[in-house]
Amino acid sequence: MSWLFENLSDVWALVLTHVALSVPPILLGLIISVPLGWVAHRYRWGRGTLLTIAGLLYTIPSLALIIAMPTILGTQILDPINLIAALTLYAVALLVRTAADAFDQVSPQVLDAATALGYGPWRRFWQVQLPLAGPIIIAGTRVVSSSTVSLVTLGALVGMSGLGYLFTDGTQRSFPFEIGVGIVGTVLIALIFDLIIVLIGKALLPWSRTRRVRNKTNAETLEVTTNA
Amino acid sequence: MLDGLNWLLDPAHWTGSRGIPTRLLEHLAITGMTLLIAGVIALAAGLAIGHTRRGRGLVVGLSGALRAMPTLGLLVFIAVQFGFGVRLAIIPTLIVLVVLAIPPILAGAYAGVESVDPATVDASRALGLTEWQILWRVEFPLALPLIVGGLRSAMLQVVATATVAAYISLGGLGRFLFDALPLRDYPQMLAGALLVAALALILDLLFLLVGKAVLPTGVRAARGNRRSKTPTERTAA
Numbered sequence: 339m340s341w342l343f344e345n346l347s348d349v350w351a352l353v354l355t356h357v358a359l360s361v362p363p364i365l366l367g368l369i370i371s372v373p374l375g376w377v378a379h380r381y382r383w384g385r386g387t388l389l390t391i392a393g394l395l396y397t398i399p400s401l402a403l404i405i406a407m408p409t410i411l412g413t414q415i416l417d418p419i420n421l422i423a424a425l426t427l428y429a430v431a432l433l434v435r436t437a438a439d440a441f442d443q444v445s446p447q448v449l450d451a452a453t454a455l456g457y458g459p460w461r462r463f464w465q466v467q468l469p470l471a472g473p474i475i476i477a478g479t480r481v482v483s484s485s486t487v488s489l490v491t492l493g494a495l496v497g498m499s500g501l502g503y504l505f506t507d508g509t510q511r512s513f514p515f516e517i518g519v520g521i522v523g524t525v526l527i528a529l530i531f532d533l534i535i536v537l538i539g540k541a542l543l544p545w546s547r548t549r550r551v552r553n554k555t556n557a558e559t560l561e562v563t564t565n566a
Numbered sequence: 567m568l569d570g571l572n573w574l575l576d577p578a579h580w581t582g583s584r585g586i587p588t589r590l591l592e593h594l595a596i597t598g599m600t601l602l603i604a605g606v607i608a609l610a611a612g613l614a615i616g617h618t619r620r621g622r623g624l625v626v627g628l629s630g631a632l633r634a635m636p637t638l639g640l641l642v643f644i645a646v647q648f649g650f651g652v653r654l655a656i657i658p659t660l661i662v663l664v665v666l667a668i669p670p671i672l673a674g675a676y677a678g679v680e681s682v683d684p685a686t687v688d689a690s691r692a693l694g695l696t697e698w699q700i701l702w703r704v705e706f707p708l709a710l711p712l713i714v715g716g717l718r719s720a721m722l723q724v725v726a727t728a729t730v731a732a733y734i735s736l737g738g739l740g741r742f743l744f745d746a747l748p749l750r751d752y753p754q755m756l757a758g759a760l761l762v763a764a765l766a767l768i769l770d771l772l773f774l775l776v777g778k779a780v781l782p783t784g785v786r787a788a789r790g791n792r793r794s795k796t797p798t799e800r801t802a803a
Contacts, residue, residue, distance in 0.1 A: 397722055397763075397767050397770045399729050400726060401726070401740070402729065402763045405755050405758075406763075409756060484634040488637070491636040491638050491639060492730065494638075495730070495733060496747065502638060505643075506642075508646065509646055517642050517646060518643060520639050521639040521643060524634070524636045525635065525636075528633075532634075
């Protein structure tokens with residue numbers, strides 16, 4: 339325990355780096371996936387193409403993707419951009435399917451009703467379609483958030499900072515306590531992120547509290563998750 | 567990218583105990599062993615949960631709790647804490663991989679059995695099938711596609727994490743990454759990454775085909791029917 343207090347400022351710096359590396363993939367993943375998910379929902383060609391690409395992307399082990407990134411982006415091996423880009427791709431791979439499922443389960447009658455009330459496509463998307471698809475997209479974002487926070491630790495294997503550093507350093511020094519601090523820290527960050535997303539979801543979509551959305555395909559997507 | 571391919575095509579890298587075939591077999595062996603152990607445990611539990619409809623919370627809770635667990639951390643923690651070290655690296659690796667593989671297989675088995683139409687189960691019971699027969703002759707075949715789906719996602723996680731496991735001096739394709747890292751031998755790292763990705767894609771395709779093959783004929787016919795009946799649902803979007 340004394341190790342933790344002696345190194346508190348170092349650990350805190352790693353926590354901040356970890357957070358800084360985790361947030362961009364989650365946000366970028368969400369921003370990219372929602373329109374792509376809409377295209378997959380709206381157009382048959384879009385569904386086939388996008389979901390196949392997402393599936394293939396998700397198949398590639400993340401460490402391999404992180405290592406291949408410098409070749410694809412032309413960056414340096416130690417550039418944190420590699421990690422962020424790789425994890426963003428993962429987030430998109432997971433979320434496109436969830437977003438497509440979320441738009442699919444919005445009742446067509448509701449959309450017809452909105453059209454009948456004079457909503458144009460743009461307004462209908464923002465005021466009817468997206469809010470109704472929201473709860474499932476939020477659920478998908480929670481999954482992506484947890485797995486991203488956990489995957490950021492892999493960056494340490496290729497020399498990047500973050501809580502994963504405690505894993506590699508603790509292994510080299512044969513010091514399990516340090517590794518334990520890394521594990522607990524990672525899980526805590528994931529839990530706090532999860533809580534924040536739930537709260538944002540409740541604030542933005544108060545109706546999802548009363549109506550529980552039960553969607554089979556979504557439940558499956560949620561079970562099939564973290565890919566190291 | 568070309569350097570990585572050149573590395574792959576060099577015949578010297580295809581022989582010996584550090585060659586590509588050896589590493590590939592090691593990777594497959596680790597993956598196979600994990601899926602076998604995790605499969606036995608998770609299928610038994612998943613089918614039981616699905617059939618009795620008890621313990622659903624366990625499935626959801628387990629997969630939720632494990633999602634945030636950093637596998638690399640768990641792996642090195644077990645290896646260091648219990649002193650398995652370099653020589654016995656297979657033990658912590660198998661523990662972590664099995665723990666990782668159980669939730670998706672469990673979820674697939676449970677969701678598969680649960681997805682069976684209750685009317686079908688009631689009909690079987692009315693025909694005089696015992697609970698055991700219902701599970702094996704009705705629920706299990708109908709659940710197979712989702713079971714294979716669960717095994718498939720478990721396999722993907724295991725192939726990926728087995729790569730990470732090479733960090734604690736185990737064999738497998740991950741060795742190419744970790745052997746090359748201190749030397750800054752980027753072509754070898756890239757080659758390793760390409761090999762892992764290719765292996766994952768090929769195994770994924772294999773599971774996809776198996777998943778299609780195990781779909782019972784009756785289910786396939788019923789699905790065809792249902793699809794042709796509801797074109798109206800697609801008109802509005």
